[in-house]
Amino acid sequence: xxxxxxxxxVLVVVLGLAWRFLGEYLVAVYSGRAKWFAFAELxxxxxxxxxxxxxxxxxxxxxxxxxxxxxSILATYLILRLQPGLPFNPQHLAAVSPALSWNTAVxxxxxxxxxxxxxxxxxxxxxxxxxxxxxxxxxAAVGIAVAIALIRGFARHGxxxxxxxxxxxxxxxxxxxxxxxxxxxxxxxxxxxxxxLSGPALVRDSLNGVTQLxxxxxxxxxxxxxxxxxxxxxxxxxxxxxxxxxPTALTDFLSxxxxxxxxxxxTYTFGKMVGSVRQGIALLAAMVVIFGIWTxxxxxxxxxxxxxxxxxxxxxxxxxxxxxxxxxFGSLNSALFGVASTQTSTGSAxxxxxxxxxMGGFGLLTGMMLGEVTPGGAGSGLYTILLxxxxxxxxxxxxxxxxxxxxxxxxQATEVKLASLGVLIMPITxxxxxxIATALPVGRAGAFNSGPHGFxxxxxxxxxxxxxxxxxxxxxxGNTVFYNVVGGIDMLxxxxxxxxxxxxLAGALAAKQVVPxxxxxxxxxxxxxxxxxxxxxxxxxxxxxxxxxxxxxxVEQLSxxxxx
Amino acid sequence: MLAQLRRAIVLSLVAIVxxxxxxxxxxxxxxxxxxxHQANGSLVKGGSALVGQSWTSPDWFHGRPDADNPLLxxxxxxxxxxxxxxxxxxxxxxxxxxxxxxxxxxxxDPTTDLVTTSASGYDPDITPADAVAEIxxxxxxxxxxxxxxxxLIRTQTQGPEFGFLGPSYINVLQLNQALKALExxxx
Numbered sequence: 048x049x050x051x052x053x054x055x056x057v058l059v060v061v062l063g064l065a066w067r068f069l070g071e072y073l074v075a076v077y078s079g080r081a082k083w084f085a086f087a088e089l090x091x092x093x094x095x096x097x098x099x100x101x102x103x104x105x106x107x108x109x110x111x112x113x114x115x116x117x118x119s120i121l122a123t124y125l126i127l128r129l130q131p132g133l134p135f136n137p138q139h140l141a142a143v144s145p146a147l148s149w150n151t152a153v154x155x156x157x158x159x160x161x162x163x164x165x166x167x168x169x170x171x172x173x174x175x176x177x178x179x180x181x182x183x184x185x186x187a188a189v190g191i192a193v194a195i196a197l198i199r200g201f202a203r204h205g206x207x208x209x210x211x212x213x214x215x216x217x218x219x220x221x222x223x224x225x226x227x228x229x230x231x232x233x234x235x236x237x238x239x240x241x242x243x244l245s246g247p248a249l250v251r252d253s254l255n256g257v258t259q260l261x262x263x264x265x266x267x268x269x270x271x272x273x274x275x276x277x278x279x280x281x282x283x284x285x286x287x288x289x290x291x292x293x294p295t296a297l298t299d300f301l302s303x304x305x306x307x308x309x310x311x312x313x314t315y316t317f318g319k320m321v322g323s324v325r326q327g328i329a330l331l332a333a334m335v336v337i338f339g340i341w342t343x344x345x346x347x348x349x350x351x352x353x354x355x356x357x358x359x360x361x362x363x364x365x366x367x368x369x370x371x372x373x374x375x376f377g378s379l380n381s382a383l384f385g386v387a388s389t390q391t392s393t394g395s396a397x398x399x400x401x402x403x404x405x406m407g408g409f410g411l412l413t414g415m416m417l418g419e420v421t422p423g424g425a426g427s428g429l430y431t432i433l434l435x436x437x438x439x440x441x442x443x444x445x446x447x448x449x450x451x452x453x454x455x456x457x458x459q460a461t462e463v464k465l466a467s468l469g470v471l472i473m474p475i476t477x478x479x480x481x482x483i484a485t486a487l488p489v490g491r492a493g494a495f496n497s498g499p500h501g502f503x504x505x506x507x508x509x510x511x512x513x514x515x516x517x518x519x520x521x522x523x524x525g526n527t528v529f530y531n532v533v534g535g536i537d538m539l540x541x542x543x544x545x546x547x548x549x550x551x552l553a554g555a556l557a558a559k560q561v562v563p564x565x566x567x568x569x570x571x572x573x574x575x576x577x578x579x580x581x582x583x584x585x586x587x588x589x590x591x592x593x594x595x596x597x598x599x600x601x602v603e604q605l606s607x608x609x610x611x
Numbered sequence: 612m613l614a615q616l617r618r619a620i621v622l623s624l625v626a627i628v629x630x631x632x633x634x635x636x637x638x639x640x641x642x643x644x645x646x647x648h649q650a651n652g653s654l655v656k657g658g659s660a661l662v663g664q665s666w667t668s669p670d671w672f673h674g675r676p677d678a679d680n681p682l683l684x685x686x687x688x689x690x691x692x693x694x695x696x697x698x699x700x701x702x703x704x705x706x707x708x709x710x711x712x713x714x715x716x717x718x719x720d721p722t723t724d725l726v727t728t729s730a731s732g733y734d735p736d737i738t739p740a741d742a743v744a745e746i747x748x749x750x751x752x753x754x755x756x757x758x759x760x761x762x763l764i765r766t767q768t769q770g771p772e773f774g775f776l777g778p779s780y781i782n783v784l785q786l787n788q789a790l791k792a793l794e795x796x797x798x
Contacts, residue, residue, distance in 0.1 A: 180630060180631060183630075220629075259664065261658075263651065267650070288729070289731045355703035356707050360708060371693045373736070375780050380776075399693035402698065610699050
């Protein structure tokens with residue numbers, strides 16, 4: 048317990064440094080001040096045909112984004128389908144099925160990394176590197192680009208453009224993701240993550256007569272970008288629980304820090320770019336409050352005994368619920384990892400979330416349902432919480448009877464409509480699809496556990512994909528045509544159904560003039576605003592999903608003495 | 612529109628070269644040079660220090676009861692995998708009962724990790740408390756005194772890293788190799 052508190056404190060310090068310095072660096076990158084990678088960057092613009100200082104309207108920015116994502120989905124799909132004919136396939140793995148290739152391609156392009164497959168027995172090294180890992184860079188860079196475009200919308204006035212999609216994407220991946228991931232990759236490998244192109248290793252133990260064929264691969268560097276880009280899609284089936292992905296408690300901590308670094312730093316970048324760091328701190332404060340409460344809650348739940356193990360006769364479980372957890376992480380660090388990965392859009396896992404206690408699973412599931420804004424995914428966290436902020440400002444404006452403003456921009460009908468659309472599209476999609484999956488026999492057939500837990504598996508899967516998270520209650524058998532197709536639709540809506548309103552909003556805001564602040568202006572950098580923002584986040588997420596959640600983890604928690 | 616399509620295709624190719632080929636291959640090169648042992652799976656005599664094995668004889672300390680060894684040779688390596696049984700699963704109750712009964716038959720009063728399965732399906736570690744719980748079984752089978760086994764467990768205990776990260780743990784393969792060395796020294 049004491050150790051866990053120290054771990055949390057060190058994490059706060061590390062993230063504080065990331066907030067200040069990575070946040071500042073992001074400002075330099077997206078304002079074009081950072082130039083140390085120009086030798087690689089400028090030739091890319093030449094082949095792309097992007098001229099110096101080329102700016103795009105929000106419509107052109109969106110079209111570029113959609114076309115690029117479409118091409119990425121197609122490229123990823125084709126590589127998976129053509130896998131047997133491509134190099135670096137030491138295990139001679141067959142082509143990935145059409146439905147699974149579709150789901151996986153959409154999953155990695157939308158930064159979701161939902162995986163309906165076991166990586167080590169499905170994907171060749173080529174597919175892992177060239178299809179999946181490439182998208183782990185690109186999808187994160189695109190997410191950050193959209194957040195930056197929205198920030199520019201607030202920062203600019205009377206302008207028709209919000210930046211250039213190609214420049215933002217290239218700069219994000221070259222200047223931010225590549226160097227940090229490379230350094231982190233070295234640490235992962237130094238600690239024990241594998242990084243090789245050779246096939247599986249055959250070992251024999253003379254002590255116990257065990258023979259093993261151990262799957263290896265280019266894992267360590269994929270691990271780095273998997274976490275840093277809030278992707279979450281691992282090389283192995285059980286993700287960060289496998290020692291070759293996440294060998295030590297140090298890499299476990301590093302994973303958590305990497306996952307949170309960019310989303311947290313972006314609040315500084317936001318404040319700096321709109322001219323008031325305090326505005327960013329207000330958003331960060333709301334994030335920290337929810338993250339702190341959820342971490343305490345989930346860690347407490349996992350420190351409790353597993354009810355099934357207790358019912359079997361082992362009531363004394365001093366280390367908490369260890370079913371589906373790794374000894375080197377323990378129950379508390381696994382809970383922290385779970386919260387960090389579900390409240391960003393990562394979804395990586397160092398333990399089997401399906402075996403979490405009912406309230407532990409509740410913590411993870413509801414973390415996603417809040418819309419992943421605390422701090423949320425790379426870029427997506429910031430732009431989604433800014434939608435919440437606009438709704439909060441609007442509600443505040445209604446209360447005091449004034450036209451709401453946010454950062455000097457009048458929030459009018461267009462902005463409120465776009466923000467509401469962006470905020471509501473996720474809950475609607477998730478609930479409708481979860482309802483369909485539960486109503487249809489093909490959907491119910493996917494559940495592995497019986498009783499309320501089986502329903503939670505289905506709800507969790509569609510919540511995770513609708514939020515572009517990728518975290519899973521691993522028991523669900525998702526590799527069916529039904530779940531592959533429906534999941535793909537869920538992920539597309541969850542990504543572009545929010546991004547497009549955000550870009551439209553960026554365009555509308557950039558065109559507006561600044562209204563000077565007056566005594567009657569509703570302030571958005573104080574505690575009152577943070578409370579209002581928290582209210583919006585919790586009410587939109589909490590109340591919308593309450594009926595569904597009460598049929599899953601809540602019923603399970605309350606079923607004392609019953610087993611299914 | 613067409614200009615953007617051309618850009619999308621070109622940037623996809625650039626990304627493949629940079630992030631799909633350059634990044635992992637340079638990474639592999641440097642890893643093989645600097646961290647050769649780790650990059651190739653931390654292979655030691657008898658297996659990998661990072662992959663658990665199933666131990667069934669009472670002569671050895673056992674690891675987590677991960678149902679079956681997912682990496683047993685059947686021509687291809689299997690995949691990692693957790694049991695994924697929920698906290699109110701009837702099946703989990705039944706399986707845990709069996710495990711508890713098994714440990715009792717070995718004269719062991721089991722701890723949590725000895726009756727719960729891991730997330731990877733091949734957790735290489737147990738906690739010092741788990742190892743201590745197994746002493747009666749190993750002591751009876753090997754004839755080594757519990758004081759000696761306790762001493763062995765102490766020398767094999769690692770972590771918490773930096774004094775606070777994660778729990779203390781013992782690598783089961785290394786523990787049994789040390790046990791083997793101890794036995795041959797005494798004989």
